[in-house]
Amino acid sequence: MIQRTIEQLVLKRAAQYPVVTLTGPRQSGKSTLCQALFPNYKYLNLEDLALREFASSDPVGFIHQNQGGVILDEIQRVPELCSQIQVCVDANKRKGEFILTGSHNLSVRQSINQSLAGRTAVLELLPFSLKERQNFPSKDLQEILFQGFYPTIFDQNIEANVFLADYIATYVERDVRDLENIRDLTLFKKFLGLCAGRVGQLVNLSNLSNEVGVSSTTLKSWLTILEATYVVYLLKPFYKNLNKRLVKMPKLYFYDTGLMAHLLGIRKKEQLINHPLQGALFENMMIGEMKKQIAHKGLQHELYFYRDSKGVEVDLIVDQGTKLLPIEIKMAQTYSSGFLKNKSMIEKDLSLPAAKWQVVYSGSTQQRSDVDIWNFDEFEL
Incomplete structure (x- = not known):
């Protein structure tokens, strides 16, 4: 496993809190990292249907059987477990007893706020940073932008096109359906592609509404889903204590340049050389890099x-x-x-x-x- 910048921060928080919650995109390396840092912990993946049914139907019995050092992967699948985890850690008062991971930011944070506030450290693991990616040979800028930063591409030597197509189909579309009943997935995918073409621009839902053919209210809901599943994020404008007329709409960026490039129809790195959005991809990469450094170092910036x-x-x-x-x-x-x-x-x-x-x-x-x-x-x- 490639050493991740966040490793020492995770271990430090596990020595301070009874629960550590690690959020981030699917395939950002959360499960791999947790199992490497806590090799003696029991690992339970709540994507497993039988395990999920047991946890949902009998959370008390499930936690009773699984405590004293356990990794619960994809905790948003059974959010009701958080209440029982609270009971358990309040009784046991042990540090680092539960390590939770989650890929739905809003779902996980809602559960934490309701049951685990003050009992868990919340950290964020994003795909590889530029420094972490330096463990792999290519430093060609077009290739970096094209491949993106998801660890699986490098760990398993999968072609970026293959991985990203599967990622969109397996994770983005499935997670979207889990969070909201979207009747026409084709329109949602069109919206996703239009977002990729507007990276670094001010978010204008009215214009997007006209192009997609759905209401601004619906697009706002879809955008919230993309944020919750770590596909995109919004960069806010700075206007603290200023009296000038300033732009107050956010800009849109993707968590991964490879995903953005794939949605733009780019299928080989050479297509980027004269692409009109190459500069936007570079800007996206660097702002994403700042987010990764802040998250992985635990900075309060x-x-x-x-x-x-x-x-x-x-x-x-x-x-x-x-x-x-x-x-x-x-x-x-x-x-x-x-x-x-x-x-x-x-x-x-x-x-x-x-x-x-x-x-x-x-x-x-x-x-x-x-x-x-x-x-x-x-x-x-």
Whole structure:
């Protein structure tokens, strides 16, 4: 198993809490990681129908038989177990007694809020980061964007096209049906493809509604499902304590560039070389990389973008609590001072006189007095 950045954080939380809950997309490596970190724990997968029926029909008996060190995979399948886990950990008062995993963010968090608040640490495992992916030979940028970061592609040496087609059919479509009764899955898949074509753009449900042919209310519900199943996420605009007219709609990104590329109809890496959305894929990869670093290191940072009504913007702002870190993301191999053409204006708007800007691109790393310039493979928060 490839060493994951989050490993020590999981072990630390297991020594502090009776329950550790690990959420994240399907196939992000949650089960593999938990079994590797807790080899002596009993492993129970609630996708197993017989096991699920036992847990659902007799949660008291199920937990009574399975305590004192157990991994419960896909806990959202039997959310009623959380109440009995609460009873068990309150009585036993043992650290690290239960390790839970879940692929439906909303379902898992609802169950935790109802029964396990204060009793569980909640961590998030996303697909490979760029650093974790460096264990595999290719550093060709088009191949990285095309393959994406799901561990199974590398661990089992599966062609990206094959894995991603199966992933959409097996996981996305099934999970969608579990969460909401969508009558026409074809329209949902059309919506998914249109989302891939709008990565890095402001979310405009009215325009999408016209293209898909369903109401904005329905699309809002579908978007919530895509967020809950870790397919997409929304990047919020930064407008804290500012009086200017600023954009307040979020931008849309995918958790994985390979999935995005597949939905765009890209079937080999060479198609990316002159593709009009290659830059959007690169931006998606780097903002996703920041999310992974924050989640896997347990950082308390927040991510935003900034744009005013005149279109003056910065790709990413990392709110580190005590300071704001502005980051420009460009796919170019050569640095240009034009990357920071809005620097002085944004510094004035955000009161950033002491901030050192960061530029992430596909050229070589350089440090300057006013800006750090990073190759995409080397940037660390």
